[in-house]
Structure formats: structure tokens, C-alpha cells
Amino acid sequence: MIPIADALVRLRGMPQPMDMVVDPTANAVAIAGRAVSVEALAWEPPTAGTVYGTLLNFKGALAALGDAVGKPPYKAPPNAPVLYIKPVNTWIGFGAPIPVPDGAPELEIGASLGVVIGRTACRVTAADALEHVAGYTVVNDVSVPHDSYYRPSIRLKCRDGFCPIGPWVIGRSRVANPDALALRVSIDGALRQKNTTANLIRPVARLLEAVTEFMTLSPGDVLMVGVPENAPRARAGQRIAIEIEGVGRLENPLVAERELVPGGHA
Amino acid sequence: MKHARVAYAGAVHDAVAHDGGIRLADGRLVHESDVVWLPPFVPRTIIALGLNYADHAKELSFNAQEEPLVFLKGLNTLIGHRAITRRPADATFMHYECELAVVIGKPARRVTKADAHRYVTGYTVANDYAIRDYLENYYRPNLRVKNRDTCTVIGPWLVDRDDVPDPMRLALRTTVNGKVTQQGNTQDMVHDIGSLIEYLSSFMTLGAGDVILTGTPEGVIDVTPGDEVVTEIEAIGRLVNTIADDAAFGRA
Numbered sequence: 001m002i003p004i005a006d007a008l009v010r011l012r013g014m015p016q017p018m019d020m021v022v023d024p025t026a027n028a029v030a031i032a033g034r035a036v037s038v039e040a041l042a043w044e045p046p047t048a049g050t051v052y053g054t055l056l057n058f059k060g061a062l063a064a065l066g067d068a069v070g071k072p073p074y075k076a077p078p079n080a081p082v083l084y085i086k087p088v089n090t091w092i093g094f095g096a097p098i099p100v101p102d103g104a105p106e107l108e109i110g111a112s113l114g115v116v117i118g119r120t121a122c123r124v125t126a127a128d129a130l131e132h133v134a135g136y137t138v139v140n141d142v143s144v145p146h147d148s149y150y151r152p153s154i155r156l157k158c159r160d161g162f163c164p165i166g167p168w169v170i171g172r173s174r175v176a177n178p179d180a181l182a183l184r185v186s187i188d189g190a191l192r193q194k195n196t197t198a199n200l201i202r203p204v205a206r207l208l209e210a211v212t213e214f215m216t217l218s219p220g221d222v223l224m225v226g227v228p229e230n231a232p233r234a235r236a237g238q239r240i241a242i243e244i245e246g247v248g249r250l251e252n253p254l255v256a257e258r259e260l261v262p263g264g265h266a
Numbered sequence: 267m268k269h270a271r272v273a274y275a276g277a278v279h280d281a282v283a284h285d286g287g288i289r290l291a292d293g294r295l296v297h298e299s300d301v302v303w304l305p306p307f308v309p310r311t312i313i314a315l316g317l318n319y320a321d322h323a324k325e326l327s328f329n330a331q332e333e334p335l336v337f338l339k340g341l342n343t344l345i346g347h348r349a350i351t352r353r354p355a356d357a358t359f360m361h362y363e364c365e366l367a368v369v370i371g372k373p374a375r376r377v378t379k380a381d382a383h384r385y386v387t388g389y390t391v392a393n394d395y396a397i398r399d400y401l402e403n404y405y406r407p408n409l410r411v412k413n414r415d416t417c418t419v420i421g422p423w424l425v426d427r428d429d430v431p432d433p434m435r436l437a438l439r440t441t442v443n444g445k446v447t448q449q450g451n452t453q454d455m456v457h458d459i460g461s462l463i464e465y466l467s468s469f470m471t472l473g474a475g476d477v478i479l480t481g482t483p484e485g486v487i488d489v490t491p492g493d494e495v496v497t498e499i500e501a502i503g504r505l506v507n508t509i510a511d512d513a514a515f516g517r518a
Contacts (some may be wrong), residue, residue: 050340055404074403082402083409085338087311089470101469122415123517151406154336159469160375214400214410216342 002118002134002219004171010093012042022168024248029168038167038249043093045165046137047116049220051091053141054207055082055149057226059199064229065149073150081202081210086141086224090163094250098142099161099257100236107254109234110141110227111185111242113178113197115204116169117223122216129208132217135171136178138242138250139224140164145233164252165222175246178225179203182245187234189241195228268423268503269388271308271346272301283423298422303347306390306424307369310475312339313466314365314394316407318456318481334457334465337405339413339479347422350510351395352415353491355517359398360489360509363482364440364497366433366452367392368459369424374472382463385472386427391505392479393419393440393497419497419507420477430501434458437500438483442493450483452499 002008009029010017021030028035056062056078062069069077092098100107118134142162146152175181178197185193197203202210204225208217217223234240236256243249268283272290279290281301288296316335345351353360371387395417400410430436433452440448457465462478489495491511498504512518 050342052340052409076403078402078404080400080402080408080410082404083413084405085340085409087338087470088473089311149404151335153333154338155333155469158338160471214414215340216415218342221340 004135004169006171006174008046008135008169010044010046012044014044017046017169022170022248024170024246027167027249038094043095043167045091045093046167046169047165047220047222049117049218049222051086051139051163051165051222051224053084053086053112053224054226055084057081057201057207058195058228059201060195060229061227062201080214081207083211084157086163087158089160090158092161092164092252094164094167094252096164096252097161097255097260098164098252099159099260100254101144101159101257104144106145106233106235108143108145108231109185109240109242110143110231111183111193112139112141112224112227113181113183113244113247114139114165114222114224115178115208117217117219117221118172120216120218121208121212124208124212126205126209129205130172132208133172134219135169136175136247137165137169137222138244138248139222140240140242140250140252141224141227164250166250167248170247181247183228184243185232186241187232188238192232193228193230197225199228200225267426267429270306270421270423271304273304274301278304303349303422305344305346305420306422308475309341309344309477310473312341312344312418312477312479314339314412314479315457315462315481319450319454319483320456321450321454321484331456334462336466337407337412339418342415343413343418345416345419347419348506349416349419350508350514351417351419352515353489353509353511354397355512357397357399361396361398361486362440362489362495362497363394363396363486364438364448364499365392365394365479365482366436366438366499366502367420368433368478368480370472370476371474373474374463374467377463377467379460379464382460383427385463386459387474388424388426389430389433389502390421390424391497391499391503393495393505393507394479394482419505421503421505423503425502436502439498440485441496442487442489447487448483448485450485452480454483455480
């Protein structure tokens, strides 16, 4: 088990995450007895395991598909959890720039609660699923906008820097009920999306049960519970803030990819 | 040189092929049946190709593609040579896929097709099982089909790149209980290795330990508990796997 007393924090230069006291409402870390704002620190992603996303696990996201859900190519609503992977090249920490490729005027911001596994989870029941959770984090599942869920190219979802995670992993004991957390996305300070994990089709424990029926989750793995409907879009020059009640606020700027890489090209 | 990672006498060892056996990094010579074979490299991102052989695409009624059909897999799914793969009791069509696995050796970003081979450290064999009963029409192929525990077999050897002069001209074949069921040649890939590395590295930085499973030719059949499935690629290796039922996995 990964034991987290308060929160796992990984600042740049730290060889490994440290258990530190954080304030998820003020978005601050206690360092030498004083509260230091997250913005004043340089962050690495706080997790190191495989990052899985869950497709269409918000009631509103499935409803937004409307009649299309019964028509080709889908033909039926999802049966078991439909998962996808955000690979290691996509991970960045709080504050790091999300590269916006040439030819993509806007990117889609997929805000999700990330469940961080603390103990090997294979065939867990909903009743004991949360015993396998180390804590929770905020994940931004960035995509180049696309319409189809059938077989979207990983070129649209797995680009470098397309998965900010953080700022920290807050310990499980600090989150009374992961299925009742308010989620807000702001772009340049303006509220653009509001939802709550109360709207999950499979709440956290049931999702863990359904996923671990067919695959083992290991300590450090992250399972995104899903992205709500009406995901906002943002463009280069804007700053995204995803806030999950009691977990933390993840902020990242969008920067044109060509400006990030000396000599870079499209 | 052919490299392996094996568990032996209470530790994990790097090893090389030696005179029909295995030589551990500490010098011990051991028989291949005395070790537990692990994936032959430390894996990072697992990248897999769907329908990358024209004949297999036709077999599954799939038309020409604009770009490679790529999906990703998690580390949970990997097992080594001579291991056991679970077939769930409710499956009606579970099939192997013999694939050339290309292992990346150093960071690769915006690499051209012509340069791509310089980023490859070696090759191995993968058997990328699918259970088609679980196929859904979202994010195909969905991970319940393709990312199950024990369903990606890899090894036995990582063969150095320079020992494989032409990876695009290798015979592949699968036998089930000794009978040949799948045959093909890497020359029939829709997207060749260089093109795949150019494509992938155009948007994702590849790193050491990333592996590209390059797809499978036609000839997939259902396999059932007790079957011995051998996926074999010329000059790369012969990867043995056995299918077992739920009871063997404590799910009776």
C-alpha cells in the first residue's frame, strides 16, 4: 500500500514524491511552517504508473450522444468500461505548458478526477474497492477536438504534454466521498464548466470493480473516472484551471508547440 | 546477440543466449527450462498496430487506411516466454496474433523514416491475444479485448538490431499444438517499421523501452484451454505459450 498521510507532492528536483501537508482549497503547501502557494513552486507529475481514462462515464456525456448511441458505428451504449491510455510522453505537472500543434486552433479540455491506486487491485468488489486507493488527483485529458468515439487516432489524444496531472495526490482519508466532488473548469479565470462526480454512471468503487474484473491495477496507476459533457475548448495563450473540491486545482497554460521547441516545426 | 531477462535462484537476471542455453550476467550457465522467462526488456509505452497486414485487414473486412491504426496497452498485460494465458469461461472467440515487436533504444522525436532504424535497439516476438467477444464500438479495439492480464506474451529474446539486417523480410508463423495455423512475412506490412516510427515520433516522443507491436497477418483461429500456441519469427525467436481456463486462475 502507498500510505499517504496528507498528500504526495513531487516538486522539480525531488527524486521521489514526499508526503506533505497541503491545503486543497487555498491550493497551497505547508513548507517550513508556512503556506506556500502552488504557483510559487515547480511541479512534476505526482504519479508514475499507467494512466487510464474511462470513456463516457458521466450520465450527461452519454446522454449528449443522443440517438447516435444506437446507430452505426456504435450500435449500442457501452457495456463494460471503455478505457484508454495516456502514455508517459503526455504527462506534465502543474504549470507546465500544454503544446498546441499547428493546425489545431483549439484543444479540448477533459477534466477528470484521477483515482490513484495504492495496493494491487485485481478482481476487487465495490465494497472493498476504496481500500485499494492511495488517493486522488486532478487530471486534464487534453485532446485535439474530434467527433467520433469509434476509433479516434492516438495522434489526437497522446501528443507530448497532453496529460497534465496534479498538483499532488491527496490521501484517500482526506476525501470523504469521491462520488460527491464538485468539478470546475475555468479558462483565463472565467468559469466554463461545472459538474460533479455525483453524475458518474459507474461511481468510483463500482468502476474499480468493473475494471479489475479484466485487468489488474498496480500501485501508482491512475484511473480517470471520466470527463463530463460539454468539455470546454481553449487556444494558445490561455490558461486552464481545473478544480476538484477537496482534491486540488490543476493549472496549465496552452502554448503554441512551435514556440516551445527551438527550431521546432509543424 | 540475443538478450533475455529471467528469474533464477531468487533474483532477476539479465542474460544472453549461449550454446543452446542461457548465460546469466554473473557468468552462470543455466538451462532454459530452469528459469522463469520475463519480458526481455524493461517495458515503457506499449504501442500496438491494428490491421497492419493487408490480408488480415481483408480477413476482418477492413478497408484501406489513411493513417496507422494504433492503440496502447498497459504493463499489466505482459507475460514472458513459456507462461500461461487465461481464457475466460464465457469467451467464444479468443485468438493469438503473431507480431514482430520493435523495441526503441533512445528518445526519438520527429525522426524521419530514413533515420528510424537508428532509434531501434532490437526485435522480439509478441503474441497479442484478443478476445473478440468483448469488442465494443468505442475506442476500438477496447482494452477489455486487448489489455487483459496475461494476454500479451513477449520474448523470449531481444535480438540486437544489427543482427537483423532486413526486419522487413522475415517469415512469421504460428502453430497451435504443432499444427501451422498462421503464416506471413513482415514484407506484407501496410506501414513498415520506418514509417511507423516516423509517424509516431511526429507527435509523441518515444523513449527507451517503448515497444511497437507491428500487427499480424491472416490466419487467426480460436484457441482453448490446454492448447500450446507457438508464435515464431525467422531469426528472432520462438515464443511458447499455453492457454489455461478460469480454474487455473482461481476463478472456478
